[in-house]
Amino acid sequence: MRNNFLLLLFSSLFINTQIADAQTKVKKSKKPNIIWIMSDDHSFQTISAYGHPISQLAPTPNIDRIAEKGVVFDQAFVENSICTPSRATLLTGMYSKNHGQTHFGYGLDSSKMFYSEYLQKAGYHTAVFGKWHLPVEPKGFTYYDIFEDQGDYYNPTFRNSSTNGKYIQEKGYATTLVTDHALAWLDKEKDKEEPFCLVILHKAPHRNWMPDLKYLNAYEDVTFPEPPTLFDDYKTRGEQMKVHELSVANHLGYAFDLKVEALKDVPTQDYIRDSWPLAMNRLDGEQRAIWDKAYENIHRDFLLNKPTGKELVSWKYQRYIRDYCKTVKSVDEEVGRILNYLKQNGLEDNTMIVYTSDQGFFMGEHGLYDKRFMYEESFRTPLIMSYPSQIEGGWRSDKLVQNIDFAPTILDVAGVAIPKDMDGKSLIPILKKDKNLKWRDMLYYAYYDYPAVGAVRPHYGVRTDRYKLIHWKNIDPKTKLSEFDHWEFYDLKKDPQETNNVYNKPSYGKIIKTLKEQIKPFEKSM
Numbered sequence: 001m002r003n004n005f006l007l008l009l010f011s012s013l014f015i016n017t018q019i020a021d022a023q024t025k026v027k028k029s030k031k032p033n034i035i036w037i038m039s040d041d042h043s044f045q046t047i048s049a050y051g052h053p054i055s056q057l058a059p060t061p062n063i064d065r066i067a068e069k070g071v072v073f074d075q076a077f078v079e080n081s082i083c084t085p086s087r088a089t090l091l092t093g094m095y096s097k098n099h100g101q102t103h104f105g106y107g108l109d110s111s112k113m114f115y116s117e118y119l120q121k122a123g124y125h126t127a128v129f130g131k132w133h134l135p136v137e138p139k140g141f142t143y144y145d146i147f148e149d150q151g152d153y154y155n156p157t158f159r160n161s162s163t164n165g166k167y168i169q170e171k172g173y174a175t176t177l178v179t180d181h182a183l184a185w186l187d188k189e190k191d192k193e194e195p196f197c198l199v200i201l202h203k204a205p206h207r208n209w210m211p212d213l214k215y216l217n218a219y220e221d222v223t224f225p226e227p228p229t230l231f232d233d234y235k236t237r238g239e240q241m242k243v244h245e246l247s248v249a250n251h252l253g254y255a256f257d258l259k260v261e262a263l264k265d266v267p268t269q270d271y272i273r274d275s276w277p278l279a280m281n282r283l284d285g286e287q288r289a290i291w292d293k294a295y296e297n298i299h300r301d302f303l304l305n306k307p308t309g310k311e312l313v314s315w316k317y318q319r320y321i322r323d324y325c326k327t328v329k330s331v332d333e334e335v336g337r338i339l340n341y342l343k344q345n346g347l348e349d350n351t352m353i354v355y356t357s358d359q360g361f362f363m364g365e366h367g368l369y370d371k372r373f374m375y376e377e378s379f380r381t382p383l384i385m386s387y388p389s390q391i392e393g394g395w396r397s398d399k400l401v402q403n404i405d406f407a408p409t410i411l412d413v414a415g416v417a418i419p420k421d422m423d424g425k426s427l428i429p430i431l432k433k434d435k436n437l438k439w440r441d442m443l444y445y446a447y448y449d450y451p452a453v454g455a456v457r458p459h460y461g462v463r464t465d466r467y468k469l470i471h472w473k474n475i476d477p478k479t480k481l482s483e484f485d486h487w488e489f490y491d492l493k494k495d496p497q498e499t500n501n502v503y504n505k506p507s508y509g510k511i512i513k514t515l516k517e518q519i520k521p522f523e524k525s526m
């Protein structure tokens with residue numbers, strides 16, 4: 001009798017435990033998965049969901065699939081337009097001045113908590129693939145598989161969680177290999193109880209825009225429209241536009257950037273001169289033959305009949321945009337592979353998918369390539385998010401959002417409280433069209449990295465939905481003397497191209513005074 005009673009008791013406990021386990025499973029499985037895809041230097045002008053004329057000639061149908069089911073942010077910005085600070089901001093949700101990575105090469109305070117660490121504590125499996133490129137080790141990631149340094153386009157080397165710090169070279173194209181690794185990890189994760197956060201960090205379309213060999217001839221029959229400011233005369237601007245080294249006209253390297261190996265580069269630009277042979281030496285004989293054949297044909301006419309003056313600038317512009325768009329073509333294709341995988345495995349609805357870049361990029365606007373400046377094309381970044389089970393898609397937001405908001409958004413989606421030391425805010429209330437939402441009405445910006453590639457001087461500023469105030473104030477690191485102290489102010493409603501600095505126009509005096517007060521906390525960090 002007693003034994004029967006005990007048996008009944010244990011059976012009942014066993015059944016209850018099973019029920020509890022099943023309930024936990026259901027509860028756990030309700031947590032959304034997250035896929036965060038961040039490319040490097042991808043301009044909104046080259047994503048067709050943003051509608052720019054360049055993207056209409058070189059569309060991105062797969063990134064657009066995220067837009068069709070999700071929300072496109074038309075006013076998304078970064079807080080410091082350069083690669084490594086933006087990566088640190090993604091991880092910490094902080095301004096550069098607070099996480100420490102103000103400059104390209106150094107600064108990140110490794111004691112700061114990464115969003116990945118909070119996610120792990122909340123039961124997420126986390127992984128990062130591709131361009132890590134920070135001076136600290138990945139923290140809070142269950143698995144990582146990352147490039148050496150900036151990563152190489154061809155036959156890149158990777159190290160992962162189990163190679164003990166050793167890099168191993170793989171044959172293939174960077175964008176494809178990163179996706180291969182990410183999908184292999186996803187395949188092991190997809191049926192697990194725990195939700196996942198998969199972070200894919202592409203190298204492309206970073207300089208020097210080396211396309212997958214299968215796309216070397218893509219867009220060669222396309223003439224891309226020139227931006228109205230390709231020949232900007234900088235008439236109303238200050239000294240900083242006379243001293244930078246980022247013009248399409250004068251600073252793209254013939255070999256490194258434009259792929260005309262027969263022409264020598266400007267000898268003073270060490271970075272360009274030294275990087276080209278390193279990049280090309282990664283190709284094996286067979287790959288090199290494919291490369292030579294493609295570019296030999298492309299450049300024959302140019303070498304026989306070299307244009308001059310404005311025609312030469314236009315030629316450089318076409319070469320630059322074509323190769324850039326070829327690398328974007330691969331990014332888009334690989335985004336498509338991820339989306340297809342989610343669909344085939346029933347993971348679409350409960351996964352938040354984000355496509356963004358670490359900053360924007362000039363497609364010849366103001367005669368520039370690259371980033372760093374607070375002008376719109378560099379300051380803005382693409383941001384497209386979908387989360388079908390929770391967010392109604394197919395619309396655009398014009399809220400002022402910034403990359404400081406990325407980490408808080410990830411935590412919010414995962415149901416993790418947002419730490420007080422994060423500077424950004426969750427974007428989920430925007431996505432859910434919260435009617436009571438009070439949102440910010442201005443954004444701060446600061447660029448610190450000088451001396452550096454591009455020679456862009458430090459500057460900081462503030463932008464509202466209509467106005468932008470920028471302060472250029474540089475102490476020369478060699479002479480310790482003030483190089484210049486110069487203000488710019490743009491009325492973006494009247495002057496969306498930012499060609500008319502109206503800082504000295506009396507009618508703007510009141511708003512400029514107000515914005516100068518707002519900017520003070522950033523002045524101290526410069």
Ligand code: CA
Pocket residue numbers: 040041082083358359
């Ligand atoms: Ca970048």
